[in-house]
Amino acid sequence: MPQYKDQLDRTVTLPELPQRIISLVPSLTELLYDLGVGDRVVGITKFCIHPESWRKTKTRIGGTKQLKHDVIASLAPDLILANKEENTREDVETLIPHYPVWVSDINDLSEALEMIRTVGEATGSLSRAVSLADEIQTSFQSLPQTKLQRVLYLIWQNPWMTVGRDTFIDDMLQRCGYENVVTANRYPILTDEEIVALRPEVVMLSSEPFPFGDQHAERIQTLLPDSQVLLVDGEMFSWYGSRLRLSVAYFSRLINRITRPS
Template identity: 55%
Template sequence: MPVYTDQLGRWVDVPAEPRRIVSLVPSITELLYTLQLDDQVTGITKFCVHPESWFRQKTRVGGTKNIKPEIIHELQPDLIIANKEENVKEQVDELTKKYPVYITDVNNLDDALEMIEQIGLITGRQNNAGHLLSQINTAFTTLQITNNQQRTGYLIWRNPYMTIGRDTFIHDMLSRCGLQNIFGNTTRYPAIDTWQLKQCDLLLLSSEPFPFSQKHIDELQPLLPHTRIMLVDGEMFSWYGSRLLNAPAYFNSLLGSIS
């Protein structure tokens, strides 16, 4: 059985051709679909909403933070794909005692490209992954980077407001767009107060994990009269699988609207 090193540096024994794959990561579930692993993927989480056909048809094994091991045991996977940030360490550790678990750790575009290459290798879809990587790299060459370095805040949660630090995938996407994360001196996902947002030229409210909407713009705008506040598609900023194909075009459209 081939031995691979995952993105945490762990050795993982995986069958040469895994036939019963469980994905615990929504963006990687979409990646597995793009790599044409429909027959091999047997379990996904309740947040794996893309593709819609898989969301309707595949067995759901709980949420990313609340895995139901009894369902996974019924599926008897020969490969589980997890993520350091999106899944709970203790739950993943329990699964590693029974199954091959490949753990990803994606904090920037380079990590994402490495992950796609590795997933293609361990699932026997090297050619598909290589083609996808070529397309993503080409797409990012079309990114029209803004030169005005707008001071930008990005909110992912409300009550309390939470933002993103320098060691996150979203920060890397903002930087590639030429936007300056005003909370780039922090790490991970700090809680903040409204007054800290007053230094923003631009404030982006994400569609996930908290579903910000127009009413939240209306709520914040009187407190931030000099800040432009916009709703953005959180999947484009935080999904690091095959959705990266469409991210640069989305960013170009966004940047065009704020220039």
């Protein structure tokens, strides 16, 4: 039986061709669809919204951080795809003794491309995966660079939560040419006063995990009257699977919008 290293450097032994796959990660669920292995995907989370048709046809095994282990057991998976950040350590460690669990850990584009190729190989769709990864890599090489601007990217409110260094979103911001005003690692919490002190030129309010809306943009604009405040598509910044094919076109429109405000 073939063995694969996951992104935690664990060796995972899989069947020659997994037939009962569970995805615990929305962006990896979409990747499996685009790799053409949908007939072998038996379980997804309630947050796996792409493709839309799977929400009605695939068994839901709970949320990314609230798994239903009895449902997973009933599906008898021979491959589970998990993520270090999106799933809890307790859940993953509970699954590992019973099933082959391949865990991703993605903080930049290169690790995302590595994941796509490995998942493709493990699921018998290597050719598609390589083509997809090459397409994504080429698209990012053509990404236009904006003038250096100081950006604050928020993912939660009450309290405000942002993205720092050593995150996939930070890597996406850097590839667009932006300077992240947050120098701490991972996901710091900020007060109103700390946001003002950061003096960002641009504030991006993500559509996920918190669904920011106009009322939140207005509140930030009150705090930062001289900043440009934008609602942005969080999937484009944080989904590290096949959705990356769409990211560069979105980033290019966003760059144009920021450098040429209406």
